[in-house]
Amino acid sequence: MPQVTFLPYDIRLEVPRGTSLLAAADEAAEMVPDDFFVGELCEGRHECGNCCVEVVAGAGNLSPATQGERRLLNDMRHGSAVRTACTARVLGDVTVRILAPVKHTPDRGDAQMQAHP
Ligand code: FES
Numbered sequence: 660m661p662q663v664t665f666l667p668y669d670i671r672l673e674v675p676r677g678t679s680l681l682a683a684a685d686e687a688a689e690m691v692p693d694d695f696f697v698g699e700l701c702e703g704r705h706e707c708g709n710c711c712v713e714v715v716a717g718a719g720n721l722s723p724a725t726q727g728e729r730r731l732l733n734d735m736r737h738g739s740a741v742r743t744a745c746t747a748r749v750l751g752d753v754t755v756r757i758l759a760p761v762k763h764t765p766d767r768g769d770a771q772m773q774a775h776p
Pocket of ligand 1: 698699700701702703704705706707708709710711731743744745746
């Protein structure tokens with residue numbers, strides 16, 4: 660199975676091919692002592708951008724960006740190294756850096772989101 664590494668925590672886990680980076684992040688978040696991890700507010704509708712991650716290695720091992728993802732990343736003025744974790748699917752080993760960690764809770768939503776201090 661492909662391995663996903665989340666920086667800056669250096670958490671590594673194996674996930675089935677085709678898993679979204681966000682689903683992998685949800686699993687990895689359980690291993691983070693302070694519980695700050697990848698956020699999301701729009702459930703993959705490309706509206707919030709909270710789930711953006713920088714791809715440090717293995718960009719070619721992610722599914723291609725969708726039109727909606729490209730539009731959001733352009734609006735946010737992110738370069739080509741940034742992907743939305745809700746959209747990008749893991750096809751091989753990849754390393755990503757979390758750009759804006761938020762407080763993770765099992766039942767996420769507006770009330771549960773808290774920016775990293
Ligand atoms: S969850 Fe909102 S853009 Fe990914």
